[in-house]
Amino acid sequence: MLRHIRESGPKSRARIAADTGLNKATVSSLVAELVERGLLREGSADSSRALGRPGQLVELDGSGVCGVGAEINVDYLAVTALDLSGEPVLERRVPVDVAHLDPGATLDRLTELIREAIAAVDARNGQLAGVTLAVPGLVQDEGTLSLAPNLGWGPVAVADEMRARLDDPAYPLLIDNEANLAALAAYSELRQDGPVQDLVLLTGAVGVGGGMVSNGHLLRGGRGYSGEVGHMPVAPPGRTCGCGRTGCWETVVGLSALLHQATDVDDPVRDPSLDVEQRLAGITQRAEAGDARTLAALGDVGAWLGIGGAILVNILNPDVLVLGGYFAALGPWLKEPLEIAIRDRVIAPDGGGCRVVRSELGFAAAVRGGAQIALDQVFVDPTVIGRADQGVAQ
Amino acid sequence: MLRHIRESGPKSRARIAADTGLNKATVSSLVAELVERGLLREGSADSSRALGRPGQLVELDGSGVCGVGAEINVDYLAVTALDLSGEPVLERRVPVDVAHLDPGATLDRLTELIREAIAAVDARNGQLAGVTLAVPGLVQDEGTLSLAPNLGWGPVAVADEMRARLDDPAYPLLIDNEANLAALAAYSELRQDGPVQDLVLLTGAVGVGGGMVSNGHLLRGGRGYSGEVGHMPVAPPGRTCGCGRTGCWETVVGLSALLHQATDVDDPVRDPSLDVEQRLAGITQRAEAGDARTLAALGDVGAWLGIGGAILVNILNPDVLVLGGYFAALGPWLKEPLEIAIRDRVIAPDGGGCRVVRSELGFAAAVRGGAQIALDQVFVDPTVIGRADQGVAQ
Known part of the structure; x- marks a missing residue:
């Protein structure tokens, strides 16, 4: 009902x-x-x-019920709380050099952010439907981050660790791959403008992930390890990938690849203590000013984006290829080479009808998707929300 | 029921x-x-x-009801009739150099084969559930072969053409991509040995297609153009692909790539008037005898198979990667490099649990899948089969 x-x-x-x-x-x-x-x-x-x-x-009545999404990424932690109608109650992203922090300290910082979000929900007398945590790696058995190459973490029992930090909460706490959650958020976003059944979302960060929706359903693969597009072996051996291999797609299209080519080692744009969008604004300014080195780097990344993009479109024939993360921010320079590659390199006429779209959600896609999944549970089973006289379900 | x-x-x-x-x-x-x-x-x-x-x-009672699958491929035409229990009533494959025959003449030959299959069904007083036609190319609107690079055909309204040739039959006549149908047949085949939900089947012929089953469902993509793995741009520019581009995966793993490297122009193994399995038996003999040129060619194809295979497994995380067509026939030399690539190049631990399996169906996979789809309709709507006193539904 x-x-x-x-x-x-x-x-x-x-x-x-x-x-x-x-x-x-x-x-x-x-x-x-x-x-x-x-x-x-x-x-x-x-x-x-x-x-x-x-x-x-x-x-x-959306206002009283909220879902929380939180994210660990290579250079930031983020959290968002959405109410049932999809309106943000709180959105926070803090630059954190996670790759140089141990898992325990990172999860402590994340716990603070999640508590902040829950406090914002409490402050409006809201009820919490659940918390979903987005991670940049492989999630096993719905709770363990088994591999996160760009964090340099081995297996971490994230669900257990977070439950302990959040005092064994009564609300559902889910862990999922950030690209999957971002794809779900993009799916909701795009469907507001018209029918979409099949999409691929690319998360452009230090790592590059793919979230795939086919016929309205997330493609997870046999063991939930699908969408590892960043490690497609398509690039020449060169820079070593976070996974230890060479030739991975993300070594030529990841944010580090762009920064490596476009900037010097001591360039503030590389400083992980600054927010990623602020750093990208620096790149945008240089590109708009016609800086040759910046434009050459963007041209190279765009061309490589086209190679991998054409592979994905040949295999999956999505209605839409969604640029997320830094790909969205620098879309004005990256979208065209990608569109050309899809037109030229995809066997289906007109690239199988695939449109390239920049996500409006940017780096907030995964946390939005996480909050949405938490809220979706309310529609499956409204009893997860307590009655008003029982207080917040925590 | x-x-x-x-x-x-x-x-x-x-x-x-x-x-x-x-x-x-x-x-x-x-x-x-x-x-x-x-x-x-x-x-x-x-x-x-x-x-x-x-x-x-x-x-x-399987015996009285049959489905027919027929296939057009680059160097053969094939047909099979299966009864409801999956037993073959008739199986035929004839070498035909389709690339040098015009579409009309090809469809005429195929009509003869389909009539032969229907006659075999009639001969056992069987009833025909339907005919499905497998084609090596892009199928639009469930009836038009819009592009078949290795046949050199432009758009052909195959469904209409075949309906006219078969005197506007009352039974359902479907057209589908051969890799999709082969994937469905492989899915049935593998499920006899245990649970499988996600698989990718590679059709090894002159062209290389991919059929993908995810969570038990065929992945078709937004416009039905998914699985065009043969045209992933992963190879160095070299031989020109049937699609007119260079760098397509099938230019380094398709049957022509192998024959080009392993044999001379006048080698009988290249003769399209011989049956493809007979030609492959020639390759097998040479490989077993340790012929250096043959083994070098198989080694190269195997290595390239690993590059594309690792891409597919990173993206889709199938339970099983199924080698079809000539990849199955020459599996003893191709399977190992593919398994090594999956182990080494796939980011998920243990290659995401992906097994590499040679299909037992070989070149019969697509016609089997076609016949199965025809029979599946009986389970959706048994009234497609007439009562015994009404004779065969044609």
């Missing part, structure tokens, strides 16, 4: 009964239950009824 | 009623209907009942 209202908007109780096949007494009782839990509220009078007593519309 | 018996074996009417929630009178009436259509038959007495009158088991 909750999903029905989410998808098709405010409705009278009589209309809900007719649409769902439930009887009116059941609908009234369910509505009362969901209003108590802060998921529905009474809306305006039903003006669609020409005859009889006007019914009251019932609508989604 | 039919699907239930297919999946869980012979059952009494009482058991079917209990399992499906239908009442016994309905089950008896449906069973009678399906027996009349030759889809079910009375089996042995139900020995599982300790008490009361023993019920008669009802089982799948």
Whole structure:
């Protein structure tokens, strides 16, 4: 019933009964239950009824229920809290040189950020649906980060570690790959503008991941290790990848590859204590000013982006290839070579109809996707949210 | 009900009623209907009942209902008829140099083969569930072969052309990409040995296609153009691909690439008037005899197979990578370099658990998959099969 209202908007109780096949007494009782839990509220009078007593519309009450998404990446930690209608309650990203911090200290910092987000939810008397943690690596058995090449971490039982730090919370705490979560966020984002069933999202950071949605479903692969596009062996042996190999795609398209080519070692743009968007603004300024070294580096990265992009489009034939992270920020210089490669190198006519789109979410995609997944659980099982008199479910 | 018996074996009417929630009178009436259509038959007495009158088991009657799969490939045409239990009624493959024949003449030859298969079904008083045609190229709107680089064909309205040649048949006539159909056949094949949800099948022929099953479903992409792995730009510019580009994967792993390196122009192994398996037997003999040129060519192809294979496994994380077509036939020399590449080049631990398997179906995979799809329709809607007194549904 909750999903029905989410998808098709405010409705009278009589209309809900007719649409769902439930009887009116059941609908009234369910509505009362969901209003108590802060998921529905009474809306305006039903003006669609020409005859009889006007019914009251019932609508989604998003404000009281929030999901939290948090992210560990190579050079930042981030958190966001979204309410049920998708409005941000809090968004924070802090530059952290995670590669030079041990896992325990990193998870401590992340815990502080998550507590900040939960405090923001509490401050509006909201209820917490759950927390999802995005990590830049392989997630095993829904809880262990088994490999994160660019963090230099071995296996870390992230779910257990975080549960301990958050005092064994009652709300669901999920761990997922950041590209998967970013792809889900991009999927929601794009569907607001029209039908999309198949997409590939590229997370442009120090590492490069791929999140793939096919026919509306996330592709996870046999063991959940799909989308490791950054390690496709397509580049010439040259710089060593975070995974220890050479020839990986991310050695030529990752953020480090760009910075390596475009800047000197002591360039402030490389400083991991500065926020990544601020650093990218520095690159943008130079590119706009026509700086030859910057433009050459962007040209090279764009060409390599085209090679890997054409591979992905030949294999998956997505409706949309979404540029995330730094690819989105520097899209004005990277999108065109990618579009040319798709037109030229993809066998399907017109590149199989694939559009290249810059995500509006930038580096916030993964945390948004994480918060959305936490909220999705409310629609699957509204009882995860307690009644108003029971306080916040923590 | 039919699907239930297919999946869980012979059952009494009482058991079917209990399992499906239908009442016994309905089950008896449906069973009678399906027996009349030759889809079910009375089996042995139900020995599982300790008490009361023993019920008669009802089982799948495969013999009377057949599906036909046909295939156009670069150097052969093929057809197969399977009965409902998956047993072959007829299998034929004829060497045809399709690239040097025009589409009309090719479809004429194929029509003869399909008529032969239908005659074999008729000869056993069977009923035809449908015909599926596998093509080595991009299929648009479920009926037009929009591009088949290695045939040198432009767009051909294959479905319309074949319907006209087969006198506008009443049975369903479907067109699909050969790699998709081969992947479905491999999926059925592998599931007999254990659970498999995600696989990638490589069709090794002059062209190289990929059929992908994810979480039990065929991945088709936004416009149905997925799996064009042969045109991934991973090879150095060298031989020109059938698509007119250079650098495509199939220029280094396709059958022509192997023959080009391993044989002289006038070598009978290159003769398209000989059956492809006979030609491959020639290669096998030389490899087994330790012929240096043959082994060097197989080594090169194997190494390149590993590059593209590692890309596919990094992206899709399949449970199984299935070698089809000539890759299966020459598997003893190609499988090992592929396994090494997956172990070494795939980021997930143990290559994400991906096994490399040679398909037992060889070049028959696509026609098998085609026949299976035709038969699948019977389980979706048994009324596509006429009653015995109405004769064959043509």
